[in-house]
Amino acid sequence: MKIYDTMVKGKVDFIPLNDNKVGIYLCGPTVYDYGHLGHGRSAIVFDMFRRYLIYKGYDVTFVRNWTDIDDKTIDRANKEGISVKELTERFIQIYKEDYSRLNILEPDYDPKPTEHIPEIIGLIERLFANGHAYNLDDGVYYDISTFPEYGKLSGQSLEELKAGARIEVSDKKKNPGDFALWKFEKPGEPSWDSPWGRGRPGWHIECSAMSVKYLGEEFDVHCGGQDLIFPHHEDEIAQSRGAGYRFANHWMHNGFLNIDNEKMSKSLGNFFTLREIFEKYSPRVVRYFLLSAHYKAPLNYSEESLKQAEGALSRYDDFILRLNDIMEKSGKRKENPKKQVSEIISKTVNSFEEGMDDDLNISKALAAISELVKEINILIDHSSVSYADAESVTDFMKSIDSVLGIFKFDKELLPEEIERLIEERAKARKEKDFKKADEIRAKLLEMGIVLEDTKDGTRWKRIK
Ligand SMILES: [Zn+2]
CATH class of the missing domain: 3.40.50.620 (HUPs)
Structure with missing residues (x-):
């Protein structure tokens, strides 16, 4: 790597x-x-x-x-x-x-x-x-002129640092870039004993x-x-x-x-x-957005980019649901995944790792997963994905997710999504949009969540 x-x-x-x-x-x-x-x-x-x-x-x-x-x-x-x-x-x-x-x-x-x-x-x-x-009077300082390598990480020489520093007349420091190791006690500040006097780091x-x-x-x-x-x-x-x-x-x-x-x-x-952002987007979407650009590159936040992240994640969610459906409907059978499916997976593992091994090139890694989703989706469209195929693709997605932490594997709604739907329903009721409020209640019921309106607000529980 x-x-x-x-x-x-x-x-x-x-x-x-x-x-x-x-x-x-x-x-x-x-x-x-x-x-x-x-x-x-x-x-x-x-x-x-x-x-x-x-x-x-x-x-x-x-x-x-x-x-x-x-x-x-x-x-x-x-x-x-x-x-x-x-x-x-x-x-x-x-x-x-x-x-x-x-x-x-x-x-x-x-x-x-x-x-x-x-x-x-x-x-x-x-x-x-x-x-x-x-x-000094106000604390203990580090003398950067005693450390010749100072400036190497940020690519500045000691001379450049001196030229660039603001020199304050009252400054008694040996070099403008010297910094405090220990600051002596001031009123209203927590402090600890030290060999040089009470203060803080x-x-x-x-x-x-x-x-x-x-x-x-x-x-x-x-x-x-x-x-x-x-x-x-x-x-x-x-x-x-x-x-x-x-x-x-x-x-x-x-x-x-x-x-x-x-x-x-x-x-x-x-x-x-x-x-504030979690109020608009689920933390999973925020996570996906924040990791989907190369970590060293500047990343630009905009409503547009968060919407894109949401869209990308929901495509992955749909894909995983499709695999779940196949496993539920076809029933477990003792068989191996098709050669074609195994090949798609191992090709994807290789390019995912190639990307990640290259200074965490996430674009390449994610592109590999998208490609797999596309190829497997085509096979599903042609009804040529068996239980074993779906299971091995799901296992692959789970192993990738141990790195990315963004996919959702169970059908269950996460508590934060339930809370969000409850808020949406409360808002709809306030706006007298009872049709929408009822739709949300029905949708939750379908997912096995029953709502109870109490005087302290709406509670929920799982019924299946
Ligand atoms: Zn630090």
Whole structure:
């Protein structure tokens, strides 16, 4: 398998450091607000990377942190008059729910910096011992001039970085690019004891400290959004290597997400949280949309593109239903799939893997599946798909879905779809469109869902 490594700026062979074991660290969100599409994209593309490695038989350890202490979490907690912990615990729950609706596998470890203060302090002590850290009035800083490789990941020289930096008169830092490892206590901020004075960690140090704890001094892949390359990942490298660790062997970054061809930002008013989008589109459609473009390419969100994703998924759903029907109607018989069907499957497996092995070329991988759907559909049209054929195609779709996580195999409606239909029915009733409301009730009944209108709203239960 080849992956694009941001450090070498090209595709490299992916060879794990320890045989079959792979360690991956993904920078997670700062938990002070609802997750938006950009968070969803980064979480989904690297979830797919992890799932593909598992599909290929690797034993993957996946770490994704929650940043629970920084200016943003402190500001918002103060504004709401609650503790930082209360605030961040609330948003971690919300993220967990959103990620689970997006069918993102839970990480093996999801550490928070506030629970790793001793590890963070230990790392800063190593940086002092190795001559990379110094004290100022407001905190402990990293001296980037002591780390000659600084700038390599983002492709900037130390000189360029100096020329580009804004020099503030009051700045006592040795270099404009020096960054805080430890920030001394300010009123209204949580703080911990340290050998240098009470305070809290700078942002970058957490990922260096927590990755070494859970993945060791050297691990396979560090990933994150493209916006984290500089300064966050550059600073992580300076810290971890400065402390004497080999750190990440490869670096992978996902591209930006634009909204209607503009950068997503709160000030432009084109900012959507995942929850806002889930009101319009099922999380499965959102997942499919977010993984259907190459992870490194910029991805453009528009109503049109989400509609397309919905259409593509419903074609897959129809296909899987057709296979189900064949299996139900023809009854299990002891036989092998036809040679023609086996050949279509093995050809598809090959091109799916060829695509994924080429730095997760998802377009090629999805094109292979579409082609299979087309070819098998033609066979179904000619009634030449047997139980064994349908079963082997379904098994193939299931194995592909262990990587993609987007298909639906049972006929049962998912709870979120039921909820959506209930909302639609409530709206229809409010608008006195009783015909539509009754149709929805009948449709649900047909799917084995019975509705009960109570004074607290509509409840549902399955009857078959
Ligand atoms: Zn990080």
